[in-house]
Amino acid sequence: MEKHIKVLVLRTAGTNCNGEMANAFEHFGAQVDQVHIKRLRQHEILLKDYHILAIPGGFTYGDDIESGRILANELRLHLGKDLAQFIQDKKLIIGICNGFQILVKAGILPGNLDKGQSSMEEGFKQSSTLTNNDSGKFEDRWTYLKVAGESVWTKNLSPVVYFPVAHAEGKFIPMSEDVLQGLKHNQQIAFTYCSAQGGEPVYPENPNGSTLHIAGITDVTGRILGLMPHPERHFYFENSPNWNGQAKKNKLGDGAQIFKNGVEYVRNTLLSNRVTE
Amino acid sequence: MLWRIEISHKEGVFDAAGEGVTKSAIDLGIASIRKVEVTQVYTLDCSLIHDQIETVCRELLSDPVTQKFSFIPQKDFVPPVQGDDFQVIEIAYNPGVMDPVEYSVIKGIRDLGLGEVKSVKTAKQYQVCGPAQQVPMLVTKVLANKLIQHQVNYAVLRQEHPPTMGNAEHEVILVDLIKANDKQLMKLSQDGQLFLNIDEMKAIQAYFKNIGRNPTDCELETVAQTWSEHCFHKTFRGNIEFEYTDKGKTKKRIIKNLLKSTIVKATTELDKKWCVSVFHDNAGVIEFDKDSHVCFKVETHNHPSALEPFGGANTGIGGVIRDILGTGLGAKPICSTDVFCFAPPDTEWKDVPAGTLHPKRVMKGVVSGVRDYGNKMGIPTVNGAIVFDPLYIGNPLVYCGNVGIMPKNKVLKKVYKGDCIVVVGGRTGRDGIHGATFSSGELTTQSEVVSSGAVQIGDPIQEKKVLDAMLIARDRGLYSAVTDCGAGGLSSAVGEMGQELGAWVDLDKVPLKYTGLNYDEIWISESQERMVFSVPEKNVDEMLKVFASENVEAVVIGYFTGKKKLELFYKETQVCELDMAFLHDGNPRITKKAQWTAPKLKIKKRPAKIDLNEKLLEVMGHYNICSKEWVIRQYDHEVQGGSIIKPLVGPQCDGPSDASVITPKLGSKKGLAISNGINPRYSMVDPYWMAGACIDEAVRQIVCVGGAVDRIAILDNFCWGNPDKPDRLGSLVRAAEGCYKFAVAYGVPFISGKDSLYNEYAQNKKTIAIPGTLLISAIGIVEDVTKTVTMNFKKPGSLIYAVGLTQDELGGSVYLDTLGDLGVDVPKVNPKQAMKTFKALNQAVSKGLVNAMHDCSDGGLAVTLAEMAFGGKLGVTARLDYVPYRGTDKRDDTILFSETASRFVAEVLPENKKAFEAALKGVPCKVIGKVESTPEFVIYGLKHNVVVNLFIQDLCEAWKQPLRW
CATH class of the missing domain: 3.90.650.10 (PurM-like C-terminal domain)
Structure with a gap:
């Protein structure tokens, strides 16, 4: 009997990309539950029963105070232990847009930059941020992204992918030069904004003024990914702004591979491991 | 005690908010402002101690990478030093104005485990580099709208105490109506902002004479609100004596119910089997696929947007979304479309009438309001249009449209005797008192003073929570009917739902934002983000549980009685007893005069030689043609993942699309195409042909992308001047008749509509009327989006x-x-x-x-x-x-x-x-x-x-x- 690949799509007040996130994982055969944080905090539902934690985009708590802050605190202060165990168990986490902001502000990303140490020994500590775009406004636009580094989530992607961003606070800033060097050294930079040809971007190709044009990062293991652009919005070929008139090689769009990677990792690693262990 | 917390940017971090203010100042002609920096201020009323406040600052209110914080007890506050070339000013919301951040901060502090906070106030402090004498202008033109905000007085801040809203008066107020003469009746109407005319006042008087008592203030308000133009559409449903010239001869005829004889008639004649529910619910419903229906509604929010553009547009979107939530047993919103009419953004200050805002500020505010609400609700804004004309200077138009999808078995609703009345969502405050009656009068220079209660700010996250919770309750079949609290508040929602059966309500049960509201204020308040449900008694517990699981307040406030009366109680005293029949059918059918003659226009000769290169570039840059990218990009038009044809397409995403196409069900090829047709300049020549052009444009945009012309439904939306003036009403009649004629000819049924009249701005003895503006919005079913x-x-x-x-x-x-x-x-x-x-x-x-x-x-x-x-x-x-x-x-x-x-x-x-x-x-x-x-x-x-x-x-x-x- 096939074992279920279980994905928890986390939601709370103001989450709004949960439907398309769930659809993306379900497409590849995962079983997805969209769960309100309240149920996790009350232990009605347990994180350990899932293989992938997916934090979708939206405006949790209205982006009040700053984007992601309130849910990040809830995760850090009320589910910290569960999360640490989840990570320890080599399970996957993905945060898109507001989900990325939450992971960064909870200190889950970039996490501990020292490969030797387990990332939650000292608890989660914020070491970077995502702040107001240089343009000073929310923008929904399509961006080209160079795929860098190697990780569970990003393998088999084309070298340059095309995803839309839709955010007001997507400018990545590390706390210090050390953090930035660590990210580079560990190959934790997963996506950078680039020109259509893959070259150095200028605004609006880099839509927010991010340091080193960073659009997405992983933790040291590559099992936790956060990115501002929305791969789930280029899930189907026809989601692209320029699909019409292009040759259709695949019914899926550039973003689908990421979700496929997540599901396949669980199938090939976590579920098969359990048999052998 | 009160703690004052200031959050500012660390050195070297880009201050996007400050930069934005500086830019707006320059845009609006205050060029001597060189630089503005913004500090976020929170005032907490709580019993936390110094160290705990520091934790709040460090872990919740500031970002460790980009921000720094400071805090002091407010009683120790020392006003900043002001200079000739450097000023510090602070802007805060007026008491009672919605500020969603307050709730979030309270929640955030609770999550930190530090205990409860009594209240939170936010403010923004601006450090302005520029001549001090320019600062008052900066405050009025850019930083604050006095209807909702004020400049903090630093001199007295130290002594300030947490605001209180005063105590409620519990005495029932009777209005001396039955003995009043005509003049006194009209004075009652004006003083009470009832906007009722003499015939209507007399009808009310007759009703109360008959039952032998004076009305309570609450009863009078309820009637005024139910009979308002906004809720009752008196002009469209009344009689019209229409005089017009045809081939040089003056003719006259009586139109009984303009709506039924034009718009509804077209739909009846077309008799499309896929039209599921037309004109009687909150939105028009058509069939989508074998399992689902879609519904579509476009509303206007013109008057509030004129006074407070952000709040007006914000609550306009919120309102039309609730229309979709309140259609059938509730639909899930899947996309929005927004159309605006403004005066040109480069209008000179001398042409901006007193009491109005500059059109550029109006436009920026409206766009921000739409962005804020639409994006936070997670509903893609897929389509829109902006029309510029100087005649919109006093009355900008803000059309907000929303589309929803629902399972086929959720389209019918029925209230049963004994069902409980459950109100959910936001709390009730003084917001928007008199919004419905206010939109039934002209704006004047006094409007901003008289009607400031009608202006409010929305809380999109509250509405999102309501949406999330109600779809769960809907799918579990927990309620029998639902409607939104829109204009007229509970009065309108409960009055409408209880029209057949009658309703009994205990106003004490309604959750309030603050104490001090009178019973009539509770009843007619237009506080946002509320919905009213009719719930069978056996389901009440589960219903309340579902809403609690999403952190939404839900309360039983009464029940539907079967007595055909509207009965309201407050502190165990009856404050209203009205016959539903009188309330809904007792208003006198008024006859208005309408008159139409074609304007005498001269044909000007065009120059024989025109440089068409130059001319084409000029036309491309005309405000009505140029790129609206600045607006489009601020709206999330792709959330929910079903975007197929976007507003901007092509290799560099800069080709302006015709209709937008989405797939509401991911993975399915079946889609929807959404478009709009609007041409107010044609109306200045002939509204009849404008109607034709609008319908043609809306339909043809859907044809452009490949939508089938035989599966298109349309909405009408009339924004006109004062219909009590015969020429304005004549042009409205002519447009409505065009609507009938061309809807039938194109085979496109109207499924819903709206009108907003009295769009005139009175200044001294002059009035500026908008051109009669018809918006036709269209929705088409696309069989296979991959072929678009x-x-x-x-x-x-x-x-x-x-x-x-x-x-x-x-x-x-x-x-x-x-x-x-x-x-x-x-x-x-x-x-x-x-x-x-x-x-x-x-x-x-x-x-x-x-x-x-x-x-x-x-x-x-x-x-x-x-x-x-x-x-x-x-x-x-x-x-x-x-x-x-x-x-x-x-x-x-x-x-x-x-x-x-x-x-x-x-x-x-x-x-x-x-x-x-x-x-x-x-x-x-x-x-x-x-x-x-x-x-x-x-x-x-x-x-x-x-x-x-x-x-x-x-x-x-x-x-x-x-x-x-």
Whole structure:
């Protein structure tokens, strides 16, 4: 009997990309539950029963105070232990847009930059941020992204992918030069904004003024990914702004591979491991 | 005690908010402001101690990477030092104004485990570098709107205490009505902001004379609100004595119920089986696929947006979304469409009447309001339009539309005797008192003072929570009916739901934001984000549990009685007892006078020689044509993941689409196309033909992308001047009659609609009326979205077809506007020919014969070709002598810029030529040129000379430049 690949799509007040996130994982055969944080905090539902934690985009708590802050605190202060165990168990986490902001502000990303140490020994500590775009406004636009580094989530992607961003606070800033060097050294930079040809971007190709044009990062293991652009919005070929008139090689769009990677990792690693262990 | 916390940027971190303020100051003519920095201020009323406050600052209120914080007990506050060239000012919300951040901060502190906070107030402190004497102007023009905000007085801040809202008066107030004479009746109407006329006041008087007592203030308010133009649509439903000139003769006829005799009549005659629910619910419902229906509604929020653009547009969107939530047993919102009319953003200050805001500020505020609400609700804003005309200076128009999807078995609702009345969502405050009656009067310079209660700010996250919770409750079948709390608040919602059965309500049970509200205020408050449900008693517990699981407040406030009365209690005292029959049917049918004569317009002669290169660039940059990218990009138009045709398409995402297409069910090929038609300049010549042009435009945009013309439904939305003035009402009648005629001719049923009248601005003795403005919004079902077509040219060497006949129809065109003329010959649609063209193009697209298609609308053929070219980054050569044309004014500029309806430009591959022409047999249609790989835009005139020769990047730049803010 096939074992279920279980994905928890986390939601709370103001989450709004949960439907398309769930659809993306379900497409590849995962079983997805969209769960309100309240149920996790009350232990009605347990994180350990899932293989992938997916934090979708939206405006949790209205982006009040700053984007992601309130849910990040809830995760850090009320589910910290569960999360640490989840990570320890080599399970996957993905945060898109507001989900990325939450992971960064909870200190889950970039996490501990020292490969030797387990990332939650000292608890989660914020070491970077995502702040107001240089343009000073929310923008929904399509961006080209160079795929860098190697990780569970990003393998088999084309070298340059095309995803839309839709955010007001997507400018990545590390706390210090050390953090930035660590990210580079560990190959934790997963996506950078680039020109259509893959070259150095200028605004609006880099839509927010991010340091080193960073659009997405992983933790040291590559099992936790956060990115501002929305791969789930280029899930189907026809989601692209320029699909019409292009040759259709695949019914899926550039973003689908990421979700496929997540599901396949669980199938090939976590579920098969359990048999052998 | 009160703690004051200040959060500011660390050195070297870019202050986006400050930069934005500086830019707005310069935009609005306060150029001497050099730099503004923004500090966020929180005032907490709590018993936390110093160290705990520090934790709050460090872990919740500030970002460790970009921000720093400081805090002190407010009693120790020392006002900042002010200078001649440096000022510190602070802007806070007025007491009672919605500030969603307060709730979030309270929640955040609770999550930290530090205990409860009594209240939170936020403010923004601005450090302004610039001459001190400029600061008051900065405050009024940019930083604050006195209707909702005020400048904090630093001198007294130290002594300030947490605000209290005063105590409620529990005494029932009776209004001395039954003995009043006519003059006194009208005074009661005016003083109470009831906006009722003498006949209506007399009808109320007669009712109370009959039952032998005076009304309570609450009863009078309830009647006024139910009978308001906003809720009852007196003009459209009343009698109209219509006088008009036909072939030089004056004729007269009586129209009984304009709505039924035009809009509804068209739908009845068309009798489409896929129209599921029309005109009686909160939105019109049509069939989508085998399991689902979709519903569509467009509302206006003009008056509030004129006074407080952000809040007005914000709550406008919130309101129309609740219409969708309140349709049937509730639909899930899947997309929005927003259309605005403003005065030009470069209007000079001297032309801005006293009491109004500058149109650029209005526009920025409205766009922000839509962005805030739509984005936070997670509903893509997929389509829209903006029209600029100086006549909108006093009354900007804000149309907000929303589409929802629901399972087929959730379309019917019915209230049962004994069902509980459950109110959910936001708490009730003084917000928006008199909103419904207020929108039934003209705006004046006094409006901002008199009606400030009508202005409010929305809380989109509250509404999102309501949405999340109610869909769970809907799918579990926990309630029997639902409606939204819109204009008129509980009065309207409960009054409507209890119309047949009667309702009993205990106003004490309604959750309040603060104490001090009177019972009548609770009843008519228009606080946002509330819905009213009718819940069978056995389901009440589970219903309340579902809402609690999403952290939404839900409370039983009464029940539906079967006594056919509206009974309200407060502190165990009855404050209202009205017969439902009187409330809903007791208003006198008024007769209004309407009069229509065609305006006497002169035809101006155009210069014989016009540089068409220059002219085309000017037309591209006209406000009504230029790129709206600045607006579009601020809206999330892709959330929910179903975006297929976006507002901007092509290799560089800068080709302006026709209809937008989405797939509400991910993975399914079935889609929806959404479009709008709006042409107020044609209305200045003849509203009848404007109606035709609007319907044609909305339908033709859907045809452009490949939507089937026989599966399109439309909405009407009339924004007009004061209907008590016969000429305004005459033009409204003429537009409504056009709507009937052309809806029937095009086979497109109206499924819902709205009217907003009294859009006039009175200043001294002059009034500025908007041009009668009709918005037609269309929704079409697309069988297979993978076969849809976008507007950008795709392949060099393709043939360019002009489809449809071009005629001498420059009247009301953008081109004539650039020559300072209105013209006379507005486009007159020919439905028979139009339908033939639309059906033929449907065929061609479904066979895959069309590579790209774009409609000819504002700016005519020239603009269409230019947009297709730069949208695809490809060049064009075309010949005007090949364009199918009929007329007597045969000139290059006529053919280039005429705005004749029902026309398209299509790109077709050479190998599809035969098949395409076969599909379009009988339709005027000709190859006029071809797509080029070089980026040149070359048009040969009637005499075969080159009349336009431009680079596509120059056309694109001219088009993008005006609104690149």
